[in-house]
Amino acid sequence: MNGGVVQAVDCAHTGRLSDDSRSLGLALGITAAFLVAEAVGGWVANSLALLADAGHMLADVGSLALALFAARLARRPATAERTYGLLRVEIVVAAVNGALLVGIAALICWRALARLADPPAVASGLLLAVAAAGFLANLVTLRVLHAGHPHSLNVRGAYLHVLGDLLGSVGAVGAGLVITLTGWMAADAVASMLIAVLVAVSAVRLLRDSVDVLLEATPRHISLAAVAGELDTIPGVSNVHDLHVWTVTSGVVAMTGHAVVAEVERSPDVLREAAERMRRMGIGHVTIQLESARCE
Numbered sequence: 012m013n014g015g016v017v018q019a020v021d022c023a024h025t026g027r028l029s030d031d032s033r034s035l036g037l038a039l040g041i042t043a044a045f046l047v048a049e050a051v052g053g054w055v056a057n058s059l060a061l062l063a064d065a066g067h068m069l070a071d072v073g074s075l076a077l078a079l080f081a082a083r084l085a086r087r088p089a090t091a092e093r094t095y096g097l098l099r100v101e102i103v104v105a106a107v108n109g110a111l112l113v114g115i116a117a118l119i120c121w122r123a124l125a126r127l128a129d130p131p132a133v134a135s136g137l138l139l140a141v142a143a144a145g146f147l148a149n150l151v152t153l154r155v156l157h158a159g160h161p162h163s164l165n166v167r168g169a170y171l172h173v174l175g176d177l178l179g180s181v182g183a184v185g186a187g188l189v190i191t192l193t194g195w196m197a198a199d200a201v202a203s204m205l206i207a208v209l210v211a212v213s214a215v216r217l218l219r220d221s222v223d224v225l226l227e228a229t230p231r232h233i234s235l236a237a238v239a240g241e242l243d244t245i246p247g248v249s250n251v252h253d254l255h256v257w258t259v260t261s262g263v264v265a266m267t268g269h270a271v272v273a274e275v276e277r278s279p280d281v282l283r284e285a286a287e288r289m290r291r292m293g294i295g296h297v298t299i300q301l302e303s304a305r306c307e
Contacts, residue, residue, distance in 0.1 A: 031078075031082045031163055031165070031166050032079060032082050032083055034155050034156055034158070034166070035075060035078050035079040035082055035156070035166065035169060036079055037155050038075055038152045038155050038156050038169065038173065039072065039075040039076055039079060041148055041151060041152045041155070042068060042071050042072055042075060042148075042152055042173065042176075043072050044148075045068065045144070045145060045148040046065065046068045046069060046072060048141065048144065048145075049065040049068060049141055049145050050062070050065040050068075050069075052137055052138075052140070052141030053065050053141070055134065055137060056133060056134035056135075056137040056138045056141070057131055057132060057133055057134060058133045058134070058137075058138045058183065058186070058187075058199055068145075068176050071169075071172040071173060071175075071176060073111075074107075074108045074111060074168060074169055074172050075169050075172070077104050077107065077108070078101075078104055078108070078165050078166065078168060078169040080104075081100045081101045081103075081104040081165050082101065082165060082166075084097045084100045085097055085098050085100055085101050085165075085260065095259055095260075098259055098260035098263065099224075099225070099259070099260055101163065101164065101165035101260055101261060102164055102165070102221055102224045102225055102260055102261070103221075103225070104165055104168065105164035105165050105167065105168040105217060105220075105221040106217075106218060106221035106222060106225065108168030108169070108171070108172065108217065109168060109171075109214050109215070109217035109218030109221055110214075110218060112171065112172065112175065112210055112211070112213070112214030112217070113211055113214045113215065113218065115175075115207075115210065116207040116208070116210045116211035116214065117207075117211075119203050119204070119206065119207040119210075120203075120204055120207045120208075122203070123200040123201070123203040123204040123207070124200075124204075126197075126199070126200040126203075127197055127200045127201070130196035130197040130199070130200060131196065132196060133186075133187075133190055133196055133199050135187045135188075135190040135191040136187075136191070138183060138186065138187040138190070138199075139184060139187035139188065139191070141183075142180050142183035142184040142187055143180075143184055145176070145179075145180040145183070146177065146180035146181060146184060149173055149174075149176045149177035149180055150177060152173045152176075153170065153173050153174060153177060156169060156170045156173060157170070163261040163262065164217070164220060164221055164224065164260075164261045165261065166261075167217060167220075168217055168221075171210075171213045171214065171217055174213065175206070175209070175210040175213070178206050178209050178210065179206045182202035182203065182205060182206040183199075183202060185198075185202055186198045186199045186201070186202035186203075223258075224257075224258045224260070224261075227255075227257035227258075228257065229256050229257065230256065230257070230258050230264055232293065233256055233264065233292060233293065233294070235254060235256055237292070238254060238256055238266065238268075238289070238292065238294070239251050239254055241288045241289070241292065242254075242268065242270060242285055242288070242299075245270075245281055245284045245285060245288070246277070246280070246281075246284075247272050247273075247274055247277030247278075247280065247281050248270050248271065248272055248281055249271045249272070249273055250270070250271040251268060251269070251270050251271075252268070252269050252271075253267075253268060253269045254266070254267075254268040255267050255268070256294065259296070263295065263296065264293060264294045264295060264296065265294070265295075265296035265297075265298075266289055266294045266296070266297050266298070267298045267299075267300070268298075268299055268300070269299075269300045269301075269302055270285070270299055270300070270301055270302070271301075271302050271303070272301050272302070272303070273303065275303075278301055281299075281301065282299060282301070285297060285299050286299075
């Protein structure tokens with residue numbers, strides 16, 4: 012051990028990478044199959060709620076196809092030029108989906124405001140029938156994507172698109188019932204605006220999480236102070252500094268740091284203990300640089 016840096020050791024290379032291609036492909040098929048029916052139904056019924064939902068569903072088809080492409084692309088092996096492979100493609104696609112959802116929500120609100128001033132007649136019976144069928148189709152699609160959405164921002168983006176469709180179907184059913192029972196045609200536009208607000212809230216969260224990953228922010232579920240505390244209490248470690256924790260892609264968290272170890276013989280034990288403690292915190296890719304004295 013010389014007076015500066017003694018070794019840089021990558022202690023672990025673990026993380027969760029799931030193949031979501033099958034669920035995304037199935038969701039894409041269901042959504043594309045129902046898109047035409049909802050668009051035709053909305054046109055014939057003259058319902059903005061249905062047409063807005065069909066427009067959202069068209070965006071879903073594009074976003075699901077993009078998410079499926081990203082999921083397959085992310086499985087490609089790393090190369091000398093791209094040492095992490097194409098893992099970040101999924102995060103970029105999630106950010107694009109978030110931005111698209113915000114745009115769709117704004118467009119729906121704009122159209123709904125225009126309709127509130129002069130509500131057109133809506134065929135409530137057809138509106139109810141198509142919206143109910145859309146609700147069932149979206150419910151099946153959500154079930155298909157449910158398992159993957161907590162672990163992958165890419166799948167979460169697709170999931171939120173479909174969730175927005177489900178809310179759209181619920182809103183359309185509600186609007187159809189109100190129009191049938193009261194004749195208040197503005198219910199169609201009001202339902203559309205409520206749907207748009209709910210979609211926008213979820214979209215902003217997805218966009219925020221995606222940008223955090225792209226900017227290599229510390230993951231929200233991990234405290235940097237807690238990481239430092241864990242490493243500081245390892246026997247033989249006198250100081251920990253230059254800590255960085257970030258998300259490579261969904262399910263893959265990495266950490267680098269410097270640890271001062273005065274006694275050379277403790278180095279292997281320190282590395283093993285550090286890797287184990289980080290794994291328990293959900294950090295799978297750990298790189299610790301050991302030093303005999305703190306580098307300025």
